[in-house]
Amino acid sequence: MSQPRNPYFTSLRCRECGRDYPKEAVHVCEYDFGPLEAAYDYDAIRTVLTRHEIEARPPTMWRYRELLPLDGEPTVGLQTGFTPLVPAPRLARRLGLTGDLFIKNDAVNFPTLSFKDRVVAVALSRAKELGLETVACASTGNLANSVAANAAASGLNCLVFIPQDLERGKVVGSLIFGARVIGIRGSYDIVNRLCSEIAGKYGWGFVNVNLRPYYAEGSKTVGYEICEQLGWRAPQHTVICMASGSLLTKVHKAYSEFAKLGLITPGTGSIHGAQAAGCGPIVDAMKLGRETVKPVAKPNTIVKSLAIGTPADGYYAIRVMKETGGTAEAATDPEAIAGIELLAETTGIFAETAGGVTVACAKKLIASGAIPRDESVVLCITGNGLKTIEAVTDAVGEPEIIGGSLREFDEQILARGTGAAATV
Amino acid sequence: MSTSIRIPTPLRKLTNGAEIVQADGANVGELLTSLDAKFPGLRERICDEAGQVRRFVNVYLNDEDIRFLNEQATAVKTGDEISIVPAIAGG
Numbered sequence: 001m002s003q004p005r006n007p008y009f010t011s012l013r014c015r016e017c018g019r020d021y022p023k024e025a026v027h028v029c030e031y032d033f034g035p036l037e038a039a040y041d042y043d044a045i046r047t048v049l050t051r052h053e054i055e056a057r058p059p060t061m062w063r064y065r066e067l068l069p070l071d072g073e074p075t076v077g078l079q080t081g082f083t084p085l086v087p088a089p090r091l092a093r094r095l096g097l098t099g100d101l102f103i104k105n106d107a108v109n110f111p112t113l114s115f116k117d118r119v120v121a122v123a124l125s126r127a128k129e130l131g132l133e134t135v136a137c138a139s140t141g142n143l144a145n146s147v148a149a150n151a152a153a154s155g156l157n158c159l160v161f162i163p164q165d166l167e168r169g170k171v172v173g174s175l176i177f178g179a180r181v182i183g184i185r186g187s188y189d190i191v192n193r194l195c196s197e198i199a200g201k202y203g204w205g206f207v208n209v210n211l212r213p214y215y216a217e218g219s220k221t222v223g224y225e226i227c228e229q230l231g232w233r234a235p236q237h238t239v240i241c242m243a244s245g246s247l248l249t250k251v252h253k254a255y256s257e258f259a260k261l262g263l264i265t266p267g268t269g270s271i272h273g274a275q276a277a278g279c280g281p282i283v284d285a286m287k288l289g290r291e292t293v294k295p296v297a298k299p300n301t302i303v304k305s306l307a308i309g310t311p312a313d314g315y316y317a318i319r320v321m322k323e324t325g326g327t328a329e330a331a332t333d334p335e336a337i338a339g340i341e342l343l344a345e346t347t348g349i350f351a352e353t354a355g356g357v358t359v360a361c362a363k364k365l366i367a368s369g370a371i372p373r374d375e376s377v378v379l380c381i382t383g384n385g386l387k388t389i390e391a392v393t394d395a396v397g398e399p400e401i402i403g404g405s406l407r408e409f410d411e412q413i414l415a416r417g418t419g420a421a422a423t424v
Numbered sequence: 425m426s427t428s429i430r431i432p433t434p435l436r437k438l439t440n441g442a443e444i445v446q447a448d449g450a451n452v453g454e455l456l457t458s459l460d461a462k463f464p465g466l467r468e469r470i471c472d473e474a475g476q477v478r479r480f481v482n483v484y485l486n487d488e489d490i491r492f493l494n495e496q497a498t499a500v501k502t503g504d505e506i507s508i509v510p511a512i513a514g515g
Contacts, residue, residue: 016480028510030434031469033480035512138514192514193484197507200433201443209513244515292479297492310489312512315479 008045008066012036012213015316023069025130025205027212035312036213038069046261051232054263061118061221067257068122068221069214071129076150077121079110081221085229085378091346091359092377095366100376102235103343104226106383107351112149112173113384114142114352115247119218120150123207126214132205133157138195139208140188140243140305141170142352142383147207148179159204161191166304169387187299189310219247223254226378227264234258234269236375239362241354241382242273242282242328243308245317251380252320270326272370273317274361276303276353277330282314286328291318302333302391303353305383327370331360337395339363340385350385358382427455427500430507435470438463452483453496455506470508480511 011020016034027036045066057063061081062074084105092101106115120143127135134157137147144160151158160174164183174181184191199209207215227234234255240248248271255268275283278301285293293314299307311317321328331339339359344350351359358379365371385392400416402408426446431439439445447462449455460467472478475496483490484507490498500506 026434028434028480028512030437032472033434033469033478033510033512035480188514190487193482193507193509196432196509196513197430206513208515212513246515295489295491297489308515310482310511312515 006066006071008040009038009069009071010041011039013039023071025127025132025203025210027210038213038217040067042257042260049261049263051228051263054228061121061218061225064221064224067217067224069217070122070125074121074125075128076124076154077111077117080117080121081109082225083109085226086347086349088347088379091343094342094346095363097366097371097373097377099236099372099374102226102230102376102378103347103349104222104378104380105349106222107349107355107381107385111153112142112145113387114146115219115222115380115382116142116146117150118221119143119215120146120207122218123205123211123215124150124154124156127156127205127207127211128154130205134159134204135207135211136160136195136198136204137207137209138162138188138192140307141166141173141387142305143208144179144181145170145173145387148174148177148181151179152177161195163188163191163304163307167388167390169389170304173387188308189295192308192310216246216250219250220254220257222247222380223251224258226251227255227258230376230378233264234267235378236269237272237326237365237371237377238269238380239272239274239358239365239371239377240380241306241358241361242275242311242314242317243306243354244311245273245282245313247380247382248273249313249316249320252324268324270371271320271324272326272361272365273321273328274358275328275330276301276306276336276357277332278303279307279309280330281309282311282317283328283330285314286318286321291315293318301336303336303357304388305352305354306357327365329361329364329370331357331364335360337392340392341395343381344385349381351381352383352385352388353391354383355381355385356391427502428505429455429459430505432508432510434510435466435508438466438469449500451494451496451500452485452490452498452506455500456496482509482511483507484509 014029059082279299296309336356339356
């Protein structure tokens with residue numbers, strides 16, 4: 001390989017049995033099918049990665065590159081990450097929270113407005129290192145958008161596989177980049193199974209199948225950024241939506257790694273998971289006190305980005321929530337819509353349906369006391385509302401239409417007042 | 425009665441590279457036993473020490489996960505296809 005070897009990224013390692021594997025396009029252990037995960041030499045990283053060093057680097061996810069699984073320099077998604085951590089005092093008041101509340105706003109991530117740009121930046125950079133020319137994914141929409149966009153920018157062949165009934169914004173948001181978009185008649189879990197079989201047969205780089213060990217590590221950068229943006233500490237509570245549960249486990253890994261490296265004081269805070277009530281297998285298992293996730297055969301929710309009935313990382317997400325004193329909560333579709341509206345009206349951030357679930361579940365966790373009212377909270381908003389406008393179109397109503405005369409404005413608009421948001 | 429079983433990439437070293445193999449049995453458990461006789465060691469990769477299908481393996485009868493059916497007691501008939509698929513994917 002012509003790329004310089006990254007001395008910090010040592011191997012892929014089975015999370016179950018600890019066997020090491022070479023850094024190739026493989027994702028499960030041959031012995032127990034456990035997930036393979038990137039392993040690092042933290043002692044070596046500790047000698048080079050200081051707060052001062054990180055702060056001197058450009059504001060992208062690559063400022064933490066020693067903790068990402070590439071051999072050489074990144075080549076895809078160089079501008080991705082370092083999204084705003086937005087103080088949300090007006091939302092805090094509405095939720096009855098006196099502690100600090102922040103929104104980690106990946107709705108404005110680059111280039112495709114979701115946290116998936118992070119994982120794709122890593123997966124496609126690694127795909128290029130491995131010499132792969134065709135990349136693909138199974139997706140509920142956001143991942144497909146990001147794989148399609150980044151593949152287009154990199155000149156890679158691209159196929160994305162999605163359930164055929166996704167929101168229009170997410171379908172067009174893949175087609176525009178010239179990718180082959182394959183809609184499957186069936187749920188995401190059926191798409192995922194097909195992709196596992198295709199990946200095995202053709203050897204393409206499926207970012208969330210055979211490239212999954214690389215892909216998943218990209219999610220850690222959400223956690224690194226939160227710590228740095230909070231002034232080098234983890235929040236007391238982090239609320240994260242769960243589809244496969246991967247993001248939640250990787251944010252926890254990020255906090256743990258930063259603590260291990262001495263970049264933050266030890267302690268990850270409590271990590272709470274949020275799902276849609278119409279597809280909440282991880283929440284159900286948590287509430288029943290089980291470690292085994294019972295798959296949901298037929299997800300039924302408008303929150304399509306979280307509609308994964310067989311969550312790959314459900315088991316590990318449960319372990320993280322339990323170990324950190326976190327909890328799991330579910331939101332109905334109407335609660336998710338109300339969550340989108342509440343977030344928008346109090347922070348100016350328009351989240352997709354999954355963000356509505358996160359806000360709605362945070363509201364429940366604060367009301368129940370699972371999150372004490374005087375503690376600090378970060379809500380991870382992972383995708384942009386402009387991609388799922390179908391969900392809120394009825395709720396927001398229609399604009400007030402008038403002609404262009406001042407008389408009509410005075411009589412029909414001003415007579416009804418100047419708006420409600422400022423009174424919150 | 426012979427049934428086709430689709431073998432995932434990580435297990436093909438045990439099937440001499442074969443993607444699809446045949447095995448006999450009236451239910452999924454019997455098929456796995458028959459498979460192990462042909463390809464020694466295969467069953468322990470798929471099932472844990474207690475004999476249960478491992479946490480990170482999905483076994484499908486045609487299009488249905490056997491966890492939604494009758495687990496290893498799920499009956500199979502002529503023409504059915506079994507797929508063994510790693511569970512860790514997606515998201």
